[in-house]
Amino acid sequence: MLDMKLEVFIGAMKSVLHGDASRIALHEPNFNGREWEYVKQCIDTGWVSSVGSFVDRFERDLAEFTGAKYAVAVVNGTAALHVCLKLVGVEQGDEVLVPTLTFIATANAVSYCGATPHFVDSETSTLGLDPVKLESYLEQIADVRADGCYNRISGRRIKAVVPMHTFGHPVDLDPLVELCGRFKIELIEDAAESLGSYYKGRHTGNLGRVSALSFNGNKIITTGGGGAILTNDQALCKLAKHLTTTAKVPHKWSFSHDMVGYNYRLPNINAALGCAQLERMPDFLRTKRALAQAYQDAFSGIEGARIQSEPEHSTSNYWLNALLLDRSLAHLRDDFLAATNDAGTMTRPAWTLMHQLKIFDNCPRMHDLGIAEDIERRLVNLPSSAKLGEALV
Amino acid sequence: MLDMKLEVFIGAMKSVLHGDASRIALHEPNFNGREWEYVKQCIDTGWVSSVGSFVDRFERDLAEFTGAKYAVAVVNGTAALHVCLKLVGVEQGDEVLVPTLTFIATANAVSYCGATPHFVDSETSTLGLDPVKLESYLEQIADVRADGCYNRISGRRIKAVVPMHTFGHPVDLDPLVELCGRFKIELIEDAAESLGSYYKGRHTGNLGRVSALSFNGNKIITTGGGGAILTNDQALCKLAKHLTTTAKVPHKWSFSHDMVGYNYRLPNINAALGCAQLERMPDFLRTKRALAQAYQDAFSGIEGARIQSEPEHSTSNYWLNALLLDRSLAHLRDDFLAATNDAGTMTRPAWTLMHQLKIFDNCPRMHDLGIAEDIERRLVNLPSSAKLGEALV
Numbered sequence: 125m126l127d128m129k130l131e132v133f134i135g136a137m138k139s140v141l142h143g144d145a146s147r148i149a150l151h152e153p154n155f156n157g158r159e160w161e162y163v164k165q166c167i168d169t170g171w172v173s174s175v176g177s178f179v180d181r182f183e184r185d186l187a188e189f190t191g192a193k194y195a196v197a198v199v200n201g202t203a204a205l206h207v208c209l210k211l212v213g214v215e216q217g218d219e220v221l222v223p224t225l226t227f228i229a230t231a232n233a234v235s236y237c238g239a240t241p242h243f244v245d246s247e248t249s250t251l252g253l254d255p256v257k258l259e260s261y262l263e264q265i266a267d268v269r270a271d272g273c274y275n276r277i278s279g280r281r282i283k284a285v286v287p288m289h290t291f292g293h294p295v296d297l298d299p300l301v302e303l304c305g306r307f308k309i310e311l312i313e314d315a316a317e318s319l320g321s322y323y324k325g326r327h328t329g330n331l332g333r334v335s336a337l338s339f340n341g342n343k344i345i346t347t348g349g350g351g352a353i354l355t356n357d358q359a360l361c362k363l364a365k366h367l368t369t370t371a372k373v374p375h376k377w378s379f380s381h382d383m384v385g386y387n388y389r390l391p392n393i394n395a396a397l398g399c400a401q402l403e404r405m406p407d408f409l410r411t412k413r414a415l416a417q418a419y420q421d422a423f424s425g426i427e428g429a430r431i432q433s434e435p436e437h438s439t440s441n442y443w444l445n446a447l448l449l450d451r452s453l454a455h456l457r458d459d460f461l462a463a464t465n466d467a468g469t470m471t472r473p474a475w476t477l478m479h480q481l482k483i484f485d486n487c488p489r490m491h492d493l494g495i496a497e498d499i500e501r502r503l504v505n506l507p508s509s510a511k512l513g514e515a516l517v
Numbered sequence: 518m519l520d521m522k523l524e525v526f527i528g529a530m531k532s533v534l535h536g537d538a539s540r541i542a543l544h545e546p547n548f549n550g551r552e553w554e555y556v557k558q559c560i561d562t563g564w565v566s567s568v569g570s571f572v573d574r575f576e577r578d579l580a581e582f583t584g585a586k587y588a589v590a591v592v593n594g595t596a597a598l599h600v601c602l603k604l605v606g607v608e609q610g611d612e613v614l615v616p617t618l619t620f621i622a623t624a625n626a627v628s629y630c631g632a633t634p635h636f637v638d639s640e641t642s643t644l645g646l647d648p649v650k651l652e653s654y655l656e657q658i659a660d661v662r663a664d665g666c667y668n669r670i671s672g673r674r675i676k677a678v679v680p681m682h683t684f685g686h687p688v689d690l691d692p693l694v695e696l697c698g699r700f701k702i703e704l705i706e707d708a709a710e711s712l713g714s715y716y717k718g719r720h721t722g723n724l725g726r727v728s729a730l731s732f733n734g735n736k737i738i739t740t741g742g743g744g745a746i747l748t749n750d751q752a753l754c755k756l757a758k759h760l761t762t763t764a765k766v767p768h769k770w771s772f773s774h775d776m777v778g779y780n781y782r783l784p785n786i787n788a789a790l791g792c793a794q795l796e797r798m799p800d801f802l803r804t805k806r807a808l809a810q811a812y813q814d815a816f817s818g819i820e821g822a823r824i825q826s827e828p829e830h831s832t833s834n835y836w837l838n839a840l841l842l843d844r845s846l847a848h849l850r851d852d853f854l855a856a857t858n859d860a861g862t863m864t865r866p867a868w869t870l871m872h873q874l875k876i877f878d879n880c881p882r883m884h885d886l887g888i889a890e891d892i893e894r895r896l897v898n899l900p901s902s903a904k905l906g907e908a909l910v
Contacts, residue, residue, distance in 0.1 A: 155561075199742065377866060379865070473772075
């Protein structure tokens with residue numbers, strides 16, 4: 125028999141979800157726009173691959189939407205992160221600060237560079253990296269030299285920090301920008317989850333020197349698989365384009381390459397999907413905001429749990445709604461997950477924290493990662509597809 | 518004024534090319550099958566990304582077509598090569614033997630592993646790796662120990678060899694298999710260009726422990742961007758699937774990962790394209806073979822150049838036809854390229870040889886790479902799209 129409190133929580137969630145509650149995805153794509161039309165153009169013209177106009181258009185549209193000067197479309201968000209790290213000069217043997225509460229791509233991309241992820245804690249208001257805690261941590265362990273920031277304990281250079289905007293909620297970026305300047309650390313925003321999220325009126329991805337977006341199937345817009353690099357620096361945009369297209373030296377016919385590059389270019393057919401999806405963003409943001417509000421309302425009178433709301437100064441895309449159980453009820457998390465998933469309503473916990481994965485056992489980390497641990501123990505993501513909010517607007 | 522010989526060569530090429538000779542691609546996709554139907558199914562159901570039935574079907578269809586027991590679809594051929602190297606255990610500090618005459622992906626994939634490409638020569642009959650020359654080279658430099666093959670000069674382990682089936686022509690695999698067994702070197706076939714090519718009746722990609730395919734836009738079939746890993750080893754197939762899907766540990770809702778994996782899974786919408794394209798392979802192989810025959814015929818009476826034909830014991834897919842000028846006429850190569858490309862007929866030279874790229878300056882190589890250098894100086898690829906052969910069957 126279900127705990128009574130659990131029944132109340134599930135009831136509140138269900139009151140928001142219209143339609144067939146026995147098959148509700150966590151976040152599914154919505155293709156009611158010009159997706160067919162654009163994809164068919166690719167197939168009819170034969171331009172599905174590395175040549176074709178939708179890649180250029182998608183990059184222009186993304187730049188316009190985000191306010192970043194430049195966007196470079198790539199094959200997925202992981203590839204975007206990998207190239208971002210390369211762009212700011214992360215090298216073999218460096219350390220890169222990443223939140224322990226993140227999807228594994230953030231940490232994996234660091235490993236691909238031969239660098240070591242160094243795990244830091246989150247704050248409750250954003251679920252993302254805590255700049256205040258990071259500041260006092262760096263004051264303890266960092267040694268700022270002419271050529272960069274060094275970890276006094278490991279002796280390695282700390283080259284970059286990669287805050288991730290968790291579930292679409294922007295990290296508090298201003299103090300982080302200040303911190304990075306002072307400690308000579310490069311700022312990369314992992315904006316994989318935050319397309320359509322704004323920090324103090326500016327779209328996320330504009331404060332990092334470079335930033336990464338994702339258009340995986342579960343994201344607010346999808347290209348099948350896809351991602352992008354954002355930057356306001358023309359030289360970095362050029363280098364990003366070069367690195368993601370095998371570093372081929374431009375020539376009418378000959379094949380020569382001047383760097384070890386990557387085959388990370390987004391195919392045109394996937395970019396076509398992206399162009400159509402991006403046209404729908406205002407709708408998606410509106411319905412997703414309505415859904416978030418409905419969750420807030422449904423849980424507002426209920427003791428023992430709350431819905432995470434956008435941080436002060438920020439407008440969130442509410443990519444994934446997050447229910448936070450009270451600490452005293454954290455033991456109900458797995459029962460909630462089991463009961464809802466067994467009934468066909470997809471919910472999920474936060475990712476296993478990076479510092480708790482065996483593969484990162486030897487990576488440096490803050491002594492105290494208590495906030496992330498606390499969040500992870502009692503958080504559940506609720507179904508958040510844009511279409512679930514359609515009846516609410 | 519064009520050299521008279523050059524005019525004869527261009528005339529022979531043109532005699533084969535029907536249609537508007539002012540806009541002829543080197544190799545373009547052909548979508549006259551069920552491409553639209555399958556892609557539309559993805560968009561209508563919303564299954565465009567990492568979930569969906571076309572990925573499973575494409576993998577089954579590829580296994581059936583190639584005769585390999587298992588196929589794992591990935592995001593492109595470079596990703597396939599990278600994972601193949603990981604699968605056979607290539608590690609940081611190893612050396613991997615690769616032909617100097619290849620597309621840069623073969624060598625780049627080695628670099629991604631932190632290993633060093635070691636360049637070897639080609640033979641004239643296949644354009645690919647020369648197993649006889651490799652044998653005498655290994656007898657000079659290799660030291661076979663209990664735990665593998667070591668390069669006596671560099672001290673590094675030689676873990677694998679990656680023959681590439683150039684333009685679809687299969688490398689002479691039998692002696693290579695024997696050699697690999699004797700020297701304890703893993704065999705990976707770079708079959709990016711050879712889908713539909715057979716070595717002694719067996720589809721390429723079956724003799725290596727693992728092999729890589731590519732479905733880039735210029736290949737015999739395309740998925741926009743895509744690739745696959747082939748293997749006859751169930752354990753390696755399982756590991757390939759795991760490594761290419763972020764090494765996530767299967768669980769209904771929780772996110773845990775037990776290796777540093779990759780986000781290399783092929784999106785479902787691209788796999789849908791692949792399923793439709795694979796249905797067309799018999800047609801493509803027939804028309805491409807007719808085109809190759811027409812080039813052979815057109816150049817058969819002409820002194821000073823010849824069309825590369827499939828090696829003995831092999832059936833080639835004739836992915837790209839190759840014109841080989843006589844050594845005495847190698848100086849005409851660039852004039853041929855300029856004249857044809859300026860007139861709108863795309864032709865191209867072989868890739869700049871890997872050992873001639875500055876980025877690989879410090880990589881080991883055979884002293885004598887004379888055959889590859891000779892081929893590179895006088896080879897030109899001619900337009901080879903399947904549709905160019907349609908009028909000829």
